[in-house]
Structure formats: C-alpha cells, structure tokens
Amino acid sequence: MKRHLADIVTHHLDRLWPDSKLSEAAARMAEMRISSMLVMEGGSLAGIVTERDIVRAMSAGMALDTPVARLMSTQVLTIGHDVELAAAFRFAVRHGIRHLVVLDEHGQPLGVVSESDFRFHLGIGFFAHLSDVASLMGQNWIQGTTDSPLSGVLEQMVETRSSCVIVTRQDAPVGLVTERDVVRLFGEGKQAALLGEVMSSPVHTIRSNAALTQAAAQMQILKIRHLIVVDEQDRLVGLLSEHDLIHPLEWMDEEFGRVATETQDRLRQLMNTIPDLVYFKDLDGHYLDCNEAFSHCIGVARDAVIGRTDSEFMSAGQAESHRLRDAEVIAAGKTLRSEGWVTQHDGQRILMEFSKSPVMDPGGACVGVVSVARDISERKLAEKQLRLAASVFQFAHDGIYITDGDAFILEINRAFEEITGYHRADVVGKKPDILASGKHPPEFFAEMWDTLRREGYWSGEVWNRRKDGELLAVLTTISAVHGEAGGVTHYVCVFTDITALKLNQRQVERLAYYDALTQLPNRSLFTDRFRIALAQAERSGELLAVGYLDLDDFKPVNDSHGHPVGDKLLQEVGQRIDRCLRSGDTASRIGGDEFALLVTGLRSMAEAEQAMARLLAALAEPYLIEGLSLSITASLGYTLFPYDDGDGDALLRHADQAMYAAKQGGRNRYVCFDPEHDRRTVEQKELLRQVENGLAAGEFQLYYQPKVDMRQGTVVGVEALIRWHHPELGLLLPHDFLPLTENLDIAVDIGNWVLKEALNQALAWRKAGLALPVSVNISPRHLQDVDFVPHLSALFEQHPELDAGCLELEILESTAFEDVALVSEVIRECAALGVTFALDDFGTGYSTLIYLRHLHARVLKVDQTFVRDMTHDMESFAIVESVIGLAAAFKRQLVAEGVETAEQGKMLLQLGCNVAQGFGIAEPMPAGQIAEWIERWRPDPLWRQV
Structure with missing residues (x-):
C-alpha cells in the first residue's frame, strides 16, 4: 500500500515568530528533538529555522536574543499532504533540500518531513540496490580532541556544511558532537565548552565493508543519524551520515530508480511469499517491519503494525510471553527456538515454532530482535508451503543457485540458465568460480568470504562472465544456511542481471563527458577540470598553460579524401595530443578540428614553451591512414596563468587569440598570448569600428x-x-x-x-x-x-x-x-x-x-x-x-x-x-x-x- 506525506509528517504544533529569539528556537528544537521549526507571521509561513542555521549563528557569535528573522531561510519549498512518499522524496532530493514543509488541504502548514523521516519510512529495502558503506562514507570529516573548544570547530562545520564533529582521544573515536547537540548547547549558552564536556558517548560504529542496508537498519533501530566507520582493526576511516545514505538516490537516473524499486518490490514479494511469520522489533519492543503472513495472523495491516508493541493488538498474556522470550534472546545473545500456541485474530488457535535471533551491531551490541514463526499444526500446510517455496525458487526472475557447505553447486533455477547461458549439467558439482570474469582481484573474494563467515551473508556487485564469454554484471546477495548443530550446511546466492544498467550508465557518462570521435574530454568535462586546475595553480603558485590548437588546412583533407578519412585523422591527432600530455594535463576536442589544452604544474615559461614545441613536432609527423600518407600541421596559441590573471573564459579567449596570431604568422607554430599586445589590438579594433562609423x-x-x-x-x-x-x-x-x-x-x-x-x-x-x-x-x-x-x-x-x-x-x-x-x-x-x-x-x-x-x-x-x-x-x-x-x-x-x-x-x-x-x-x-x-x-x- 502506498504511503503519503500525511501519514509520516512531523506535526509542528509549536511555531516561532520572526521576532522570536534564537535562544527560544534552540531550546524548543532541543526539547522536542526536531531538526527544524516553522516561522509564522500573520497566519502565513514566513520561513524555516533548521539545526544548521543555529550552528551558523553560534559560529558567527550571534547573541541569544537575536531575532530568528535574521537567520531563517525564507525560500521554503512546500508540498501537499496527499503526495505519495516516494514522489515527495524525489522532489526533495531534486531540489537539494533536507526539510520539506507539508501543506494541508487548505494550504496551511501541516508540519515538516526531513531526511530522517524519509529514511525511516522508506524502509531498509529501499537501500538494497546500494553497495557497501565504504562507497558512500565521507573521508574528509571534521575531527577534534576531547580538550578542543567547541567554538574552534563551529566555523569548520559551517564552511564544510558538516552535520557533526568526531571527538577523539589518542586517535580513537570516543564521541560525537552533532548539529542537534549544538542547538541544545546554544540554547543553554555553552558556546565556550570543550568537546569532551558536551559530546555524545559512546559512539556507534560500523565496518567499512558492511552493506548499506545494514547501516540503514542500524540507524533505524538505534534512532541515530551518524555512524562512525572503522576498518577491521577498529581504526577510524570515515563517517556515514543519513545524508550520505540518502544523497546517492538523487543522481539515480530513471532506469536505475526503476531497477531499485523493482528490486525492493521483489524482495518484499519474496518475503511475503514465505508462509512463516517474519517480524523485526527494536529493544523497546516496537515493531520495525513484518511480512504479510504476520499481518494476516494478527489481523492488523502492516503499516499499522510499524511503531507499535505487542500489547496494542494481542492479549496481555501473549504480549508478556513475547516480551519474556525477546528478553531471553537479548540476554543470551544468540538464536533461541521455542514452541507455543497462538490465538489468531479470527479466534483459531495454532501451534507455532518460534526462532528468535538478536540483531547485533558491528561492535557486538544487541540492537533488536528478528523473529520467524512457523505454523506446525498442520503438516499438509507445511508441505504446501514447501511447494510454494520451490515454485518461487524455480520461477523467480532473479538467478538463484544453492551450494553445499564447501561451495559446490547443488541446484540452480531457470533464471540462472537464462542469465548465464550455463545449463544445470554444466555447473552442478562445480564451484561458482566457473563464472569468474577475472576483473576482481583475489582480495575481493577473500573479503567476501570473510564477511560470509563472520556475518552469515554478503551483498554487492560482481562482474561475472557468461558461457559465451560476454561480461555479466550482477547485483548479488549470498546467505549462509546453518544446520541444527550451528555449522554452515548450504549457501544460497540470489543475483540480478544489471549488465544493461551498468553499460548504460557507462555510456551515459561517456556521452556526457567525452567526445564521441576522439574519446578526449568534451567541453563540459574540460570546464570542470579547468576550474580545478585554476584553483590548484592559485594554491601551488605554479604556472598553468591554457592552450587553443587548430589544425592547418584540415578542410582539404576532407574535400580530397572524404570525411571518413578526416575523422580517422582527427582520432590519430587526438591520440598524439593525449600521448604528449602528462597524467595531470587535459586535452579536449571542442569542435571540428579545434582542441583546448590544460598543462599544469609548470615551473617556468621555458618549460611551457618546450611542451608546446614538443606537441607541434608530434603532430607534424606523417599520418598513415587507409594506405594514404597524410601530413598536417597545427597552429597553437597559449596563455600562462597567473601572468595572464583572467578568469576561465578570458584565458581560453586569449589562447584563441594567440592561436589566430600563430595562423597569421605563417602557421605550424605556437604563440604565447601577450596581454599588452591584446590591449593594443582592442584599441585598434575600436579605432577600426570608428573608421567604419565615420565613413558612414x-x-x-x-x-x-x-x-x-x-x-x-x-x-x-x-x-x-x-x-x-x-x-x-x-x-x-x-x-x-x-x-x-x-x-x-x-x-x-x-x-x-x-x-x-x-x-x-x-x-x-x-x-x-x-x-x-x-x-x-x-x-x-x-x-x-x-x-x-x-x-x-x-x-x-x-x-x-x-x-x-x-x-x-x-x-x-x-x-x-x-x-x-x-x-x-x-x-x-x-x-x-x-x-x-x-x-x-x-x-x-x-x-x-x-x-x-x-x-x-x-x-x-x-x-x-x-x-x-x-x-x-x-x-x-x-x-x-x-x-x-x-x-x-x-x-x-x-x-x-x-x-x-x-x-x-x-x-x-x-x-x-x-x-x-x-x-x-x-x-x-x-x-x-x-x-x-x-x-x-x-x-x-x-x-x-x-
């Protein structure tokens, strides 16, 4: 069932006014544990104040009695309460905002939805298409020691738009100071405190190779917005925030979103086809998710189950029994099994077998319980369920194979054959490495098996190879199946073919950033690298050469030998240019037979001149194309930053002018732009314009x-x-x-x-x-x-x-x-x-x-x-x-x-x-x-x- 914003919105009944003090805003936000507050004026929405605004105020040293009108954001995006949840989320990320104001049917503010709301209510399965934690974690985090002053890091938080600071002691993470903490401290007037005095501790960590679905689950269960990322030796390597988790979804193209949605739907369909009752609860006994079998058993819709406890929809005796069993599992720290009679919502009593397992975070702390309950009162029903499971296995659209404990393939489904091209007889009795593509190093599989042994499952993207040798990209999940003795008896692998998606993504990226003919960066990518090169040159003090190159007499080649020969000549020219440049340099074909150049890290004008001479000499060598020996030269103009202290457009324009000077000077030469000569040229052009006007x-x-x-x-x-x-x-x-x-x-x-x-x-x-x-x-x-x-x-x-x-x-x-x-x-x-x-x-x-x-x-x-x-x-x-x-x-x-x-x-x-x-x-x-x-x-x- 689709959910709408009205179902999840955080109702902000307590509002601020433009003359409300910042101290009041901070105190209310800290008390209600919300990340934003609406500002109203005359019954209309005037703006919004967020945690980040309070951090900015504190960094700027604003007084506690400063009116919120000075700091609030007045450009507020609103959305109707009847908009479907996923559509609202896409709207929010498309506009790059973290808080969305929801309006009721009368156009009045109903409340606010934030990134936390989206992450919680979209569900863990919504992130199943993503990779591991390391792929999204931030590596440039803000860090301070326990004796660092809070005021010293506030400016960094504002500049980098960071949502928290990692507090360390002897290089080990011991606490966090988040935007929410800063809001509370601002309201309490503790701007001068030390990080060790105000940090939240202990910290919650996650391994860098953990699946992002695990990170989403951990945030949801612990009700936190940040996880510190550590490696296998528990060393600090990064920070994962809920914004990091949400952010990749904003650049998913429509096809990727469709695949992710289909994957989520298939996962839920698969879970819903299981006749056992499956449900998840946090440490307080609140339900996080369940399947349809559980919903049917208790007679409550799944959406109504989320967030409630057993006592709200079953008898007190049954609720207490479940609470005690959950407590035993949490105390034991391992899976416990039991049997018991359960009364369904229709009054029928059935005998159930319960399997309850603790959900542990990477630090070994229990954060919740997952339960599976099976009706064992009727064996025929069990047989029917087994047949249903076999049907799901055989007719699932995803490829599935099952191995024994030693990873020898025992069975495959039909989709496996269709996706890989291998038949059952080709693979049964062999190991899955028959599919290996050779694109992954041995360390990749070593880490995969280490995760499987340690956590019981592994998820990620794998490049395999079909039987015909064609590469195959699959989104893979491998789960270990344990026997009664606790050892691994089988492994189940489910994989989805995402080859077309990966190739499409690569092609889209190639088309977006590279010239289709020469495979050199196009104007768009050149502009991005140009901006970076300018910034690096400003920091390092080294010279940056910006060049503009045009082939001499290229048109006669097309006219005499045809455009196919001309295109191949341009390809060879592009390859020669690329070979002459270093790894940090950039060459771009910006149209026709014109190329732009960025040569970085130069120490002198002489070094720049040598680079240009070497390039022209390489281009002047004969070309052998389709049996024809062709000779062509080039005219090259360049300018040197910071001697030529212009912006990107001006530098490229000056290089273009120098190129034309090289053309007029006889071609097959390079000319360095002279700012003084350019000034005289501008004056001469102005005089020429006046001559034309004067004659008229x-x-x-x-x-x-x-x-x-x-x-x-x-x-x-x-x-x-x-x-x-x-x-x-x-x-x-x-x-x-x-x-x-x-x-x-x-x-x-x-x-x-x-x-x-x-x-x-x-x-x-x-x-x-x-x-x-x-x-x-x-x-x-x-x-x-x-x-x-x-x-x-x-x-x-x-x-x-x-x-x-x-x-x-x-x-x-x-x-x-x-x-x-x-x-x-x-x-x-x-x-x-x-x-x-x-x-x-x-x-x-x-x-x-x-x-x-x-x-x-x-x-x-x-x-x-x-x-x-x-x-x-x-x-x-x-x-x-x-x-x-x-x-x-x-x-x-x-x-x-x-x-x-x-x-x-x-x-x-x-x-x-x-x-x-x-x-x-x-x-x-x-x-x-x-x-x-x-x-x-x-x-x-x-x-x-x-």
Missing part, C-alpha cells in the same frame, strides 16, 4: 596639394589626400588610421569613396573653368579588388563631362613590384579608359629595371626622404640623380615629393626635374581654397636663375 557618417574630407612646374611656373595638377574630422580627436592625418585598414575590406570602401569625391571635385572645378588633373592614392587591397576597374569605369559613366585623362592613380612602388603581372594588367585596363598611373615613393629600394620596362606607369614620383636630404647628404643626392636619369632613359615623367625649400627646388631643376610638390610650395588644403591659391601663387625667384 560623412566625417571624412579630401584635401588637395598642388603639383607645379617650377621651370614654367604653372600648376599642373593636385594630389587628393584624405582627412578625418574625428568627433573627439579632431583632424586626423592618413597615417593615424589608414595603416589599420590596409588589408581589410574597408580599404576598398574608403578607396571607392575617395575616387568618387575626387571626380566630383574635378567636375566642379571644370564647371568653374579650372581644368585641373587629380592624383589619387590607391591602396594595395583596393587595387587587388576584382571590381576595381569595373567600378572605376562606372564612375566615369556617371561623369560623362570628364575626360578620363584628368585622373591619375598613384600606387606604391613596393605594391607594383610585389605582383608585376597583376599591376600590369590593371594598368592596361585603366589605360583603355584613359586613366594614367604614377609609381609613388620611387627609389625606396624595390626598383628593378626589368619590371619597370613592363610597368607602363607614366609618372615616377621621387620619394620625399631623398628630396629632403639631397642638399646635405651625398647618398640621397646620388639616388635622386639616378632616378632622374632612369626616368629620362625610360621616357617617364618625373615628380619630386617633399620640396620644403627653394634650394631643394633649384637643385632639382639643375638635375632635370621640373615638376614638384611639398610644403615649401603648398600644404594640402580644402578644395574651396585651391582656386584662390592658384591665382596668388608665383614661382620662387631662385628657380628662374636655372
């Missing part, structure tokens, strides 16, 4: 610098130069922003804008009666754009009044000679439109006569650095003289840039260069000032002397 907002303007014929005294053209009216920085010159755009698409947008503005201005001058050729500088990125010539042609179509000869395009000498074929083709196509070209900064070191012969640029512009220094530097003079001679030889026009003095102009005229520009002639100016300047300009008198 019309913040750019063209200035024009005149070019003159010094010998003729005439203006022969102007050069268009861009300026940026920055809204914050003022007027910016080209060198302040154009270098940032050189290799980006925006260079094309800027160049097209300059061409359009220059042609518009040339047309405006023409309409004003001023025929003035315009020179425009073309960036390398703009010149290489496939739409350069078509766009230029379209502009002239929009300005039919203009002669294409009014436009001269200036390109850097370095750009022209980097790709002579491309530049020559562009010059040829532009020449067909009537547009001419000039080589800017000519003479800076790239000039090649062969190339110059193929580049039909009409004008050579002498670089301003040579012109500026020619009057006092013989090398600069010689270069200018050579360029002038070269221009004459190739019949090219010549323009000297950077003329700042009349003497420079005179020297150029003497060498044969007539056309010049520079600040000594005119600075760049807005278009509106050009006409007036031309009217006023006169050549320098010094030039007329040449």
Whole structure:
C-alpha cells in the first residue's frame, strides 16, 4: 500500500515568530528533538529555522536574543499532504533540500518531513540496490580532541556544511558532537565548552565493508543519524551520515530508480511469499517491519503494525510471553527456538515454532530482535508451503543457485540458465568460480568470504562472465544456511542481471563527458577540470598553460579524401595530443578540428614553451591512414596563468587569440598570448569600428596639394589626400588610421569613396573653368579588388563631362613590384579608359629595371626622404640623380615629393626635374581654397636663375 506525506509528517504544533529569539528556537528544537521549526507571521509561513542555521549563528557569535528573522531561510519549498512518499522524496532530493514543509488541504502548514523521516519510512529495502558503506562514507570529516573548544570547530562545520564533529582521544573515536547537540548547547549558552564536556558517548560504529542496508537498519533501530566507520582493526576511516545514505538516490537516473524499486518490490514479494511469520522489533519492543503472513495472523495491516508493541493488538498474556522470550534472546545473545500456541485474530488457535535471533551491531551490541514463526499444526500446510517455496525458487526472475557447505553447486533455477547461458549439467558439482570474469582481484573474494563467515551473508556487485564469454554484471546477495548443530550446511546466492544498467550508465557518462570521435574530454568535462586546475595553480603558485590548437588546412583533407578519412585523422591527432600530455594535463576536442589544452604544474615559461614545441613536432609527423600518407600541421596559441590573471573564459579567449596570431604568422607554430599586445589590438579594433562609423557618417574630407612646374611656373595638377574630422580627436592625418585598414575590406570602401569625391571635385572645378588633373592614392587591397576597374569605369559613366585623362592613380612602388603581372594588367585596363598611373615613393629600394620596362606607369614620383636630404647628404643626392636619369632613359615623367625649400627646388631643376610638390610650395588644403591659391601663387625667384 502506498504511503503519503500525511501519514509520516512531523506535526509542528509549536511555531516561532520572526521576532522570536534564537535562544527560544534552540531550546524548543532541543526539547522536542526536531531538526527544524516553522516561522509564522500573520497566519502565513514566513520561513524555516533548521539545526544548521543555529550552528551558523553560534559560529558567527550571534547573541541569544537575536531575532530568528535574521537567520531563517525564507525560500521554503512546500508540498501537499496527499503526495505519495516516494514522489515527495524525489522532489526533495531534486531540489537539494533536507526539510520539506507539508501543506494541508487548505494550504496551511501541516508540519515538516526531513531526511530522517524519509529514511525511516522508506524502509531498509529501499537501500538494497546500494553497495557497501565504504562507497558512500565521507573521508574528509571534521575531527577534534576531547580538550578542543567547541567554538574552534563551529566555523569548520559551517564552511564544510558538516552535520557533526568526531571527538577523539589518542586517535580513537570516543564521541560525537552533532548539529542537534549544538542547538541544545546554544540554547543553554555553552558556546565556550570543550568537546569532551558536551559530546555524545559512546559512539556507534560500523565496518567499512558492511552493506548499506545494514547501516540503514542500524540507524533505524538505534534512532541515530551518524555512524562512525572503522576498518577491521577498529581504526577510524570515515563517517556515514543519513545524508550520505540518502544523497546517492538523487543522481539515480530513471532506469536505475526503476531497477531499485523493482528490486525492493521483489524482495518484499519474496518475503511475503514465505508462509512463516517474519517480524523485526527494536529493544523497546516496537515493531520495525513484518511480512504479510504476520499481518494476516494478527489481523492488523502492516503499516499499522510499524511503531507499535505487542500489547496494542494481542492479549496481555501473549504480549508478556513475547516480551519474556525477546528478553531471553537479548540476554543470551544468540538464536533461541521455542514452541507455543497462538490465538489468531479470527479466534483459531495454532501451534507455532518460534526462532528468535538478536540483531547485533558491528561492535557486538544487541540492537533488536528478528523473529520467524512457523505454523506446525498442520503438516499438509507445511508441505504446501514447501511447494510454494520451490515454485518461487524455480520461477523467480532473479538467478538463484544453492551450494553445499564447501561451495559446490547443488541446484540452480531457470533464471540462472537464462542469465548465464550455463545449463544445470554444466555447473552442478562445480564451484561458482566457473563464472569468474577475472576483473576482481583475489582480495575481493577473500573479503567476501570473510564477511560470509563472520556475518552469515554478503551483498554487492560482481562482474561475472557468461558461457559465451560476454561480461555479466550482477547485483548479488549470498546467505549462509546453518544446520541444527550451528555449522554452515548450504549457501544460497540470489543475483540480478544489471549488465544493461551498468553499460548504460557507462555510456551515459561517456556521452556526457567525452567526445564521441576522439574519446578526449568534451567541453563540459574540460570546464570542470579547468576550474580545478585554476584553483590548484592559485594554491601551488605554479604556472598553468591554457592552450587553443587548430589544425592547418584540415578542410582539404576532407574535400580530397572524404570525411571518413578526416575523422580517422582527427582520432590519430587526438591520440598524439593525449600521448604528449602528462597524467595531470587535459586535452579536449571542442569542435571540428579545434582542441583546448590544460598543462599544469609548470615551473617556468621555458618549460611551457618546450611542451608546446614538443606537441607541434608530434603532430607534424606523417599520418598513415587507409594506405594514404597524410601530413598536417597545427597552429597553437597559449596563455600562462597567473601572468595572464583572467578568469576561465578570458584565458581560453586569449589562447584563441594567440592561436589566430600563430595562423597569421605563417602557421605550424605556437604563440604565447601577450596581454599588452591584446590591449593594443582592442584599441585598434575600436579605432577600426570608428573608421567604419565615420565613413558612414560623412566625417571624412579630401584635401588637395598642388603639383607645379617650377621651370614654367604653372600648376599642373593636385594630389587628393584624405582627412578625418574625428568627433573627439579632431583632424586626423592618413597615417593615424589608414595603416589599420590596409588589408581589410574597408580599404576598398574608403578607396571607392575617395575616387568618387575626387571626380566630383574635378567636375566642379571644370564647371568653374579650372581644368585641373587629380592624383589619387590607391591602396594595395583596393587595387587587388576584382571590381576595381569595373567600378572605376562606372564612375566615369556617371561623369560623362570628364575626360578620363584628368585622373591619375598613384600606387606604391613596393605594391607594383610585389605582383608585376597583376599591376600590369590593371594598368592596361585603366589605360583603355584613359586613366594614367604614377609609381609613388620611387627609389625606396624595390626598383628593378626589368619590371619597370613592363610597368607602363607614366609618372615616377621621387620619394620625399631623398628630396629632403639631397642638399646635405651625398647618398640621397646620388639616388635622386639616378632616378632622374632612369626616368629620362625610360621616357617617364618625373615628380619630386617633399620640396620644403627653394634650394631643394633649384637643385632639382639643375638635375632635370621640373615638376614638384611639398610644403615649401603648398600644404594640402580644402578644395574651396585651391582656386584662390592658384591665382596668388608665383614661382620662387631662385628657380628662374636655372
């Protein structure tokens, strides 16, 4: 029958108010031995105060008269009283809470259910699917000596969320101080007490290899919430709390929960199929559990039996008889048998055989009595019961086998054959090790047999092997059967096939935390390990390298050989990366051909660099995949914590940026992230964004610098130069922003804008009666754009009044000679439109006569650095003289840039260069000032002397 919260709720009739004092809360909780109290305000639930809150208050040194409102939890989860017990438990653990407020049908608080309530009422069988105590016990417990002050451990309890402190004397556990003790002491004002003065003693212990069902039973019988875990030499090895016992159930997936529930149901069904009366009582005579046979005999439902005594549902004489027999068993400390007449609830008297045994804890103390009563009044009924038992054995879904006292198999059931693949003839007369898988060490079985001899049963998970060699995981319980003389006559083993569950769990874990292709940790597991690695690096002071690796030209492998080959290449790459790392390091495939790295425990930057170099060298070795020899390299960026003192996201982002720098630097290399370089990059990106916005907002303007014929005294053209009216920085010159755009698409947008503005201005001058050729500088990125010539042609179509000869395009000498074929083709196509070209900064070191012969640029512009220094530097003079001679030889026009003095102009005229520009002639100016300047300009008198 399913139980609901209304059946188990602890009714908190005594409530607190927000202004109630902490001392009052502690005193009431200690008096009523409850772990929480509700706080009400105006008839509504305002919050809840728990034992842990009182511990926190005591640790913080709060005064006894502090109102509970300062400490209570206001975020309280509630649930209806009609919710089924198991569903309520799943709700509680899913939200990670220990106390659940139960509401009645009117939505008013009815009481509270806690972990203790769930553990007690779910029953011992609910934990049968779990393993031994060692699998759940806490190994990092809080410990203090008897002369340690209580105040010294309270802060540790708050920080670690521990529910108790183990008190030791000469390293042996002698007592416990629990949250409930702290609540009592707080109410009594004993914050300054020593642990030895306030501890609960003696302690209750359990062996680490004991089954968790035994731990659950011991807690239930003794009505305690903590067990100290000891090894075979009774040495302290851990602590098991009821929260430890409950906690694993919260991460059980639905399939595991279903198997556990089915196992519990089968165990109860099996016990209920036994015709004998089976029941359990604690030392006070209160019933803990019983089977249906017992319930039927006394005429009381099982749920109504739990917690009651014999005197509540049988005659005083019978109740006293049972009490005396139980007392004899407890005093003797062993199993006692007796016979007696029993009157059933229907009035029928039957003769029963009683077998009563003491339930002992690991320390040898009796904690209760288990009784089995058999009706021996009718032998035919006994025979029927035997047939029923045989049926259960044969048709049970769990595998069962029975051995003799020497562990030779005597009988198996049908499920045994179905699960293992072995037939009866294969195994009868042999020992169970015929099923051994080889996955367990000899110590495993030695401990199992030691437990069987000592306690009479053993329970746990075992990996066996089927007849066909396939591995088989089983949840196994082995019980020893004793004869009348007390010796073991048989062993009964019951096992459940959980292979699918174990494999499913392993697969789920693998899918959740590992990359399906490379089997390296995925992003989720990498993030977890990243957090741990950062914490370790902070504590140790050692360096942590965070890397980001991307394969070079991986896409051509997929395109040329197909994705199956690409996948195998990625698998081999993952294996090589993993081999290059140490056990404490982590490599993760985070997508495509990208990998993230954590290299821990580094002592220097040089050690980090060696690790990265070793990794890239390993990846560059040839790969043999499906008969193909493939070669591939990688680009790797990394950053070092704490030199780069960012959080996890920032560190990975910086490693990614360094990887891109490695790509841009030529690939097959590693680059360490430079925080200062990153700062400059951020500033450059911001400036680029402002350039894009400024272009859209019309913040750019063209200035024009005149070019003159010094010998003729005439203006022969102007050069268009861009300026940026920055809204914050003022007027910016080209060198302040154009270098940032050189290799980006925006260079094309800027160049097209300059061409359009220059042609518009040339047309405006023409309409004003001023025929003035315009020179425009073309960036390398703009010149290489496939739409350069078509766009230029379209502009002239929009300005039919203009002669294409009014436009001269200036390109850097370095750009022209980097790709002579491309530049020559562009010059040829532009020449067909009537547009001419000039080589800017000519003479800076790239000039090649062969190339110059193929580049039909009409004008050579002498670089301003040579012109500026020619009057006092013989090398600069010689270069200018050579360029002038070269221009004459190739019949090219010549323009000297950077003329700042009349003497420079005179020297150029003497060498044969007539056309010049520079600040000594005119600075760049807005278009509106050009006409007036031309009217006023006169050549320098010094030039007329040449």
